[in-house]
Amino acid sequence: MxxxxxxxxxxxxxxxxxxxxxxxxxxxxxxxxxxxxxxxxxxxxxxxxxxxxxxxxxxxxxxxxxxxxxxxxxxxxxxxxxxxxxxxxxxxxxxxxxxxxxxxxxxxxxxxxxxxFDGVDLISADDTETDMPVFTPHASERRVFDVTVETQLRNTVVARVLPGEDITEAIIKTSKASGFDSVSVRAGIGSLVGGEFVNRATRETFRVDGPGTEVIALIGHVSDLSAAEPEVRLSCTMVDRHGVVHAGELIAGANPVAVTFELVLQEMNQESK
Structure with missing residues (x-):
């Protein structure tokens, strides 16, 4: 800190x-x-x-x-x-x-x-699909940490989620491709096409108008990725085109990315779940 x-x-x-x-x-x-x-x-x-x-x-x-x-x-x-x-x-x-x-x-x-980030360069460039600046991770030979000395390192994946991909499905797909069974979502920001949530207190669903919303923070975890239906808990805070801030639990399959999403996933061990 x-x-x-x-x-x-x-x-x-x-x-x-x-x-x-x-x-x-x-x-x-x-x-x-x-x-x-x-x-x-x-x-x-x-x-x-x-x-x-x-x-x-x-x-x-x-x-x-x-x-x-x-x-x-x-x-x-x-x-x-x-x-x-x-x-x-x-x-x-x-x-x-x-x-x-x-x-x-x-x-x-x-x-x-x-x-x-160790071994990763994040480069921002104008995206040809959306005509907006976006970060894309590139593998780098530059090493920052000595893994024989550092004891607090965790397996981390940095990914860009493309327009139109559902953010929950992208997290699950990226985690599985990385060989993770449980992940923590850290410091992820980007934009969604509106937004669809569940209010945790009332269990009511609500929708935020698009065409784009800015995600302030996406936090949570996905576990038991080897199961047919992984456990997913993702809380999202965003601001809409009217300047109103919204928060709730994302509904899987209902939140496609608008321009881009910069995703940071860290592998969780059983003790940290």
Whole structure:
């Protein structure tokens, strides 16, 4: 856990942490603190070229940061961060969106758990299908950790989920292909075509309007992948094109990816399930 410093760009501090370890890529889970200001956009309908678009830039001064996630890599040879977050304004209204690099950490800092990727370069480029910038993982010979010394390493898979793929099915397929029986979903962000949830308290289902929503955080686990019906528990928080934040348990088979999804899966052992 690292505490990001007041008065500095949130995203630039994340790239600095990755660089400290001699790596090029990583992912971060972000929790609590403050930002002043938050600079951000929310999703909008696309056009003839783009699947979805962005609103005009919005600003929230004196924001209480709640949580979010970030993918850290490079674009055109320079450090680049894709981050979605959730916060509250001075009136207590919950807001969310896609952060710009001029979001500045406030007096309370922001807490970050940064996952450093070994042997992976994440490169952002414009996708020909959606005409949007997306991260794609590339295998690298660069080694960051000495596995004979590091004792906290876990088998981790970094994957890009393509437009139109259901996010739950993609997690199951990727986990099985990696030989995992149980996985934890960590720091995954991207966009979905709307969203369909179950309210855990009432068990009622509800749908979020598309054509695109920005996923602030996707967390949970999938276990017993060798069974005919694996156990799936995935909680998702997202912001829609109206700027409204929603949360619930994803319904399998009902949540296709809009532009991309940057997926980070960690293998779970039996004791950690």
């Amino acid at each position: 690292r505490q990001l410093s007041q008065g500095k760009s949130l995203t630039e501090q994340l790239t600095d942490i990755v660089a400290e370890h001699g790596a090029t890529s990583g992912a971060a889970e972000l929790y609590s603190g403050s930002c002043d200001p938050v600079s951000y956009v929310i999703p909008t309908a696309g056009d003839d070229r783009k699947a979805v678009g962005f609103s005009e830039t919005r600003t929230t001064p004196g924001a209480s940061y709640i949580y979010g996630a970030a993918t850290i890599g490079h674009r055109f040879g320079e450090p680049f961060v894709h981050s979605h977050s959730m916060w509250a304004n001075a009136e207590g209204e919950t807001l969310g969106g896609h952060l710009w690099s001029d979001t500045i950490v406030g007096a309370e800092g922001v807490h970050a758990v940064v996952h450093i």
